[in-house]
Each structure stands twice: as structure tokens, then as C-alpha cells.
Amino acid sequence: MELVCPAGTPTALKVAVEAGADAVYCGFNDETNARNFPGLNFNREELVAGINLAHRRGVKVLVAINTFPRAGAMELWHKAVDDATKAGADALILADVGLLAYAARTHPNQRLHVSVQAAAATADSIRFYVENFGVRRVVLPRVLSVPEIAAVTKESGCETEVFVFGGLCVMAEGRCSLSSYATGCSPNMQGACSPASHVNYREERGKMVSRLGEFTINSFAKGEPAGYPTLCKGRFETDHGIGYIFEDPTSLDAATMLPGLKAAGVTALKIEGRQRGRAYIESVVQSFRQALKALDAGLPIETAKLAALTEGQTTTAGAYRKTWR
Amino acid sequence: MQLTLGPVLYNWAPDVWRDFYFRIADEAPVDAVVVGEIVCSKRAPFLADHMPAVIERLASAGKQVMLGSLILVSLPRERKQMAELAAAPDALVEINDLSCLAPVMNRPHAIGPYVNVYNEATAGFFTSRGATRICLPPELPLSSIATIAAACPDVVIEAFAFGKAPLAISARCYHARVHKLSKDNCRFVCEQDPDGMAIKTLDGQGFLSVNGVQTLSHACVNLIGDIPDLVQAGVRSLRLSPQQCDMVAVAEIFRAVLDGRRDAGEAESELASLYPNAPFANGFLHAAPGANHVAAKPSAAQAH
Numbered sequence: 001m002e003l004v005c006p007a008g009t010p011t012a013l014k015v016a017v018e019a020g021a022d023a024v025y026c027g028f029n030d031e032t033n034a035r036n037f038p039g040l041n042f043n044r045e046e047l048v049a050g051i052n053l054a055h056r057r058g059v060k061v062l063v064a065i066n067t068f069p070r071a072g073a074m075e076l077w078h079k080a081v082d083d084a085t086k087a088g089a090d091a092l093i094l095a096d097v098g099l100l101a102y103a104a105r106t107h108p109n110q111r112l113h114v115s116v117q118a119a120a121a122t123a124d125s126i127r128f129y130v131e132n133f134g135v136r137r138v139v140l141p142r143v144l145s146v147p148e149i150a151a152v153t154k155e156s157g158c159e160t161e162v163f164v165f166g167g168l169c170v171m172a173e174g175r176c177s178l179s180s181y182a183t184g185c186s187p188n189m190q191g192a193c194s195p196a197s198h199v200n201y202r203e204e205r206g207k208m209v210s211r212l213g214e215f216t217i218n219s220f221a222k223g224e225p226a227g228y229p230t231l232c233k234g235r236f237e238t239d240h241g242i243g244y245i246f247e248d249p250t251s252l253d254a255a256t257m258l259p260g261l262k263a264a265g266v267t268a269l270k271i272e273g274r275q276r277g278r279a280y281i282e283s284v285v286q287s288f289r290q291a292l293k294a295l296d297a298g299l300p301i302e303t304a305k306l307a308a309l310t311e312g313q314t315t316t317a318g319a320y321r322k323t324w325r
Numbered sequence: 326m327q328l329t330l331g332p333v334l335y336n337w338a339p340d341v342w343r344d345f346y347f348r349i350a351d352e353a354p355v356d357a358v359v360v361g362e363i364v365c366s367k368r369a370p371f372l373a374d375h376m377p378a379v380i381e382r383l384a385s386a387g388k389q390v391m392l393g394s395l396i397l398v399s400l401p402r403e404r405k406q407m408a409e410l411a412a413a414p415d416a417l418v419e420i421n422d423l424s425c426l427a428p429v430m431n432r433p434h435a436i437g438p439y440v441n442v443y444n445e446a447t448a449g450f451f452t453s454r455g456a457t458r459i460c461l462p463p464e465l466p467l468s469s470i471a472t473i474a475a476a477c478p479d480v481v482i483e484a485f486a487f488g489k490a491p492l493a494i495s496a497r498c499y500h501a502r503v504h505k506l507s508k509d510n511c512r513f514v515c516e517q518d519p520d521g522m523a524i525k526t527l528d529g530q531g532f533l534s535v536n537g538v539q540t541l542s543h544a545c546v547n548l549i550g551d552i553p554d555l556v557q558a559g560v561r562s563l564r565l566s567p568q569q570c571d572m573v574a575v576a577e578i579f580r581a582v583l584d585g586r587r588d589a590g591e592a593e594s595e596l597a598s599l600y601p602n603a604p605f606a607n608g609f610l611h612a613a614p615g616a617n618h619v620a621a622k623p624s625a626a627q628a629h
Contacts (some may be wrong), residue, residue: 070443071473072469095441096444098444098447099446099447122424124398124404125422128423142496143495171494176494178492178493181608181614184612214614236527240504243503245502319497
């Protein structure tokens with residue numbers, strides 16, 4: 001299985017390449033990609049240099065242009081597709097139907113992948129993208145169990161890529177407006193979920209309260225670590241009590257599921273985290289490289305090192321286990 | 326301007342569901358009605374017995390009937406349900422998940438608000454494959470709506486104009502999670518919340534509503550004060566999404582404003598007394614946080 005690693009910056013790209021990535025994915029520093037955070041991503045020259053560096057080491061570069069273009073501003077996204085193709089990207093990762101149509105029409109030889117943001121979760125929807133745009137791979141949304149991934153991969157006949165580590169969307173990706181409801185910034189349109197620009201922390205009656213826009217997302221007692229207020233990982237109240245209604249502050253770790261994913265026919269494993277620093281990237285990529293070596297050699301997979309890197313120190317295999325639902 | 330009644334999103338008792346649509350057929354001044362269980366495939370069998378009578382009653386009353394597809398399709402059972410939906414010979418199917426599109430491509434169909442149509446290129450793609458109506462995602466600002474409508478003059482472009490805004494869909498059932506049940510053995514606890522389960526912040530502020538696998542806003546979208554802008558943008562239908570209130574009266578108020586028989590400000594007060602459960606919001610339309618309420622421009626208020 002191919003190991004696909006995040007490259008939020010040219011430095012992270014170099015680190016991921018050296019740590020054992022088979023492919024890295026990155027995006028331009030504007031609203032065309034779904035990790036549009038300040039200080040992240042690549043300008044045109046950096047992308048060309050990054051692709052040259054990766055290719056010298058036999059590593060592929062996948063360029064994510066995976067927001068949904070703003071009506072009346074398609075040129076910005078068209079230019080991103082044109083420039084990434086010209087720079088020699090090994091594949092473009094796209095989500096928008098109109099943009100896929102443009103890429104397939106304008107660059108018929110460019111390899112296209114369907115972004116997780118398209119939430120293509122069935123063989124029928126994958127076939128829609130294959131038949132209409134000739135896509136070669138689909139990044140599966142985190143709504144499927146491993147047996148379902150196996151069935152979808154087999155029936156669609158298309159390469160599949162799945163997330164194995166990092167942040168965990170609990171909603172079907174690309175089909176969530178929670179962030180824009182609270183802040184006006186959405187992953188689909190502006191490329192940012194629960195953006196830092198709308199976060200604030202304040203002390204209230206001895207507690208640290210985290211807020212996103214005008215809404216309280218969590219509240220922490222003294223000494224309790226105050227996590228980032230990602231909307232769907234917040235603590236809320238219903239008539240049935242207070243709790244993490246949508247998901248605990250946990251992150252995805254599917255390292256122990258690698259044998260099952262391999263048997264399911266998955267082509268590529270993806271690590272989330274273009275917003276992460278070099279130490280994190282190096283450690284996670286090395287760990288998964290070792291895990292894949294162990295898998296190929298029929299040895300047990302060592303997971304302790306990864307546990308230390310996860311948010312809040314707790315992890316889940318998410319939807320890969322059916323009981324998560 | 327048409328009025329379209331969206332599908333009932335919540336788990337209403339089957340008889341209540343049937344009687345709701347019978348009354349809509351008999352009394353509501355709406356042009357089109359979307360029926361069918363689109364949120365959770367487990368609920369669909371309970372409505373199946375009433376479906377033919379509801380469709381018949383609505384069609385006899387002159388309403389255009391559309392059959393809504395599931396929002397998120399993943400199980401084999403769900404794929405089978407959707408194949409049956411698309412096989413109905415004369416039905417206009419509203420597609421809410423692209424996995425349901427292939428069987429209706431190249432014949433007239435509708436694209437629902439759960440398909441990501443954010444721009445004119447995507448709208449154009451679907452239009453060229455047979456879409457005759459597109460209800461745009463509630464998240465879209467007015468400028469996007471206007472650009473898409475201008476690019477697709479032959480398509481009925483619809484805006485989500487009343488009801489809690491659908492914000493997210495998940496594989497996980499939050500009703501089951503809150504009640505400490507598994508999704509497969511959920512005991513249909515969502516029926517306890519026919520207007521959604523209120524999710525409040527820790528300081529007691531209304532924030533979201535949970536409807537099984539779906540998350541909606543706490544605030545109720547209400548674009549009645551934005552009608553002149555929507556008309557100017559080329560919108561040809563307004564979607565009213567059923568909440569636990571008198572939806573016939575809601576439709577009458579929207580119709581009255583559209584016909585110039587009622588002032589928008591007066592209409593907004595009437596809607597507030599019909600549905601006092603939640604504040605109104607129109608932030609998405611104004612490119613602001615969706616929860617916000619942006620007052621109508623004075624010029625717009627004077628348009629009627």
C-alpha cells in the first residue's frame with residue numbers, strides 16, 4: 001500500500017520525503033484547497049521546486065484543489081488546475097463536479113483523484129466520477145467500516161485511498177456547514193473549519209471557556225487541558241445531560257487496522273495533518289513506514305510511538321469499526 | 326415565484342405524517358412538494374404504506390410531487406431503496422446523494438440541497454444531464470445564487486427559505502449516542518423529538534438540533550425579508566422545510582408577501598408567533614455566519 005503524507009510547507013514536504021513517504025499531498029496558498037490556513041501551503045515556485053525534489057527521490061506529489069469554487073470566480077480554480085498540471089503534479093485531488101469536468105476536458109492526460117470532500121461513499125457514486133471524468137482514485141469519506149471499504153473497492157474497480165491517522169471528521173466530509181453556521185467560514189468555500197481567527201478563550205468563574213464565533217464550545221476546570229474548539233468535538237447540553245454529543249476530543253489512529261485495509265484491496269493510506277510541524281510529520285511518517293514494513297514481513301505492528309502524538313492522548317478507529325456509529 | 330414544500334426531515338408518527346400531507350394537499354398554496362424519508366433509511370418502511378395515498382392526494386390537488394432520495398447512501402439496503410425510487414416511471418426524483426444520479430441522468434430530475442452545487446459550472450453539468458430544478462445548498466450567499474441562476478435560465482433555481490438549516494450528515498446517529506444506544510438497535514428514539522433534539526451550549530444558548538444522523542441549526546432560516554433580493558437574483562422557487570408548526574399558515578404568509586398582499590415586516594412577526602421555538606436567521610444569504618439575522622435593507626422593505 002502506498003503511504004500518502006501531508007506537506008503543509010516546503011519543509012514538511014522534504015521531511016515527509018526523507019521519512020519514507022511514497023507520495024505527498026499539498027495545495028496552493030489560497031482558498032482553492034481545504035487547508036487554507038495562514039502560513040501554510042505553496043506558491044507556484046515552491047510547488048515546482050517541491051515536485052522536483054520529490055521526483056528525484058521517486059516520491060509522487062498530489063496537489064489538492066479540493067474546495068468548491070465560488071460562483072463567478074472559477075478562473076482562480078482553473079488556474080490552480082492548469083498550474084499544478086504544468087508543474088508536473090502526479091495527480092490532482094478535486095471535489096467539485098464542475099472543476100472535475102474542467103480538468104478532464106482541459107487536461108485529458110492528467111491523473112485525477114476524487115477528494116474526500118466529495119464524500120463518494122458507494123460504488124455507485126465512485127462510478128459517477130469514473131464514468132464522467134475518468135478519475136483513477138477516490139479518497140473515501142470516513143463513514144465506512146473496513147468490510148464496507150472492501151466491498152466498495154471491489155465493486156467500483158477504482159483505486160481507493162483511506163485516512164489512517166490524524167484529525168477525524170465525524171460528519172461526512174464536504175457535506176458539513178457547521179463551521180460556517182458559527183463563523184461564516186466553511187471548509188467547502190473558504191477551505192477552513194473552525195478557523196483560529198474566530199476562536200477565543202476566556203476565564204469565567206474559575207473555568208477556561210473556549211468559544212468559536214458567538215458560541216461556547218467547551219469549558220475546562222482548572223488543570224484540565226483546554227483543547228482547541230473544533231465545533232464537532234465540543235461539549236454541549238441536551239435534555240439528557242452534558243457531554244461530547246458528536247465526538248470526544250479524539251483523533252483517528254487506524255494503525256492496527258492495516259492488515260484489514262490491505263486485505264480490503266485499498267491502494268493508498270493517507271495521513272492527515274498539513275497544518276502540522278516537521279517533528280510530527282517525521283515521527284508519524286516514520287512510524288507508518290515501519291508499520292508497513294512489519295505488515296509486509298508478517299510481523300506485529302508497533303503502535304506505542306504514535307499514541308504519544310495524538311490530540312488529547314485518546315484515539316479511535318472511527319467508522320472503520322461499525323460500532324462507532 | 327413558486328413555493329416548494331421540502332420533505333419532512335423528522336421522525337413523525339406515520340399517521341401524523343400522512344395527515345400533514347393530506348392537509349397540505351387540501352389547503353396549502355404550494356406548487357411543489359417533496360415527499361419521502363431522506364434522512365434515515367430505517368424509518369422509511371413505516372411511511373411506505375401511506376406513500377401512495379399521499380402522492381395521489383397531492384397530485385390530485387395539482388401539486389408537482391417529487392420523491393426525495395436519501396442524503397447519505399451506504400448500506401446495500403439503502404442502495405436497493407434508491408434503485409426502486411429511480412425505477413418509478415413518472416416520478417420526478419430529487420437527488421440528494423450523487424450515488425442516486427446515474428439511473429435518472431438524461432431524463433428530467435431535480436437536484437436537492439444536499440448536493441454540492443456551489444457554482445455555475447457544477448449547475449451547468451447537472452443541467453446538461455437532465456436536471457430541471459436545483460435547490461441550492463443553504464450555505465450559499467446571494468451573489469453565488471445570482472450567478473448560478475443567470476447561468477441556468479431554463480432551470481428552476483430554488484433557495485432554502487424557511488426551516489432549520491440542514492448543516493451536516495454523518496454515519497453516526499447522535500440520537501442513539503445521546504441515549505447510549507447503538508445505531509443498529511436505536512429503538513427509534515428520534516421519534517421523541519419531532520422538531521429535532523435541542524443542542525445547547527454550556528451557557529444555555531440554543532445552538533444546533535439533532536435529527537438522528539442529521540445535524541441542523543437551532544435557528545430557523547427565514548428569508549421572507551429577503552424576497553425582493555431573491556427575485557432579483559433569478560430565484561424561481563422558495564423551499565419551506567416542515568417544522569413542528571402550522572406549515573399551511575407559513576405557506577400562506579409567504580404567498581401573501583410574494584403576491585404583494587402583505588408587508589414583509591408584518592409577515593415576519595406573524596411567522597414568529599407561528600413558530601416561537603427558535604429565532605430566525607438569514608446569515609448564510611448575506612455571507613455572514615449562518616446563525617446571524619441580518620435586517621432587511623430599507624430599500625428592499627419598500628419594494629412591495
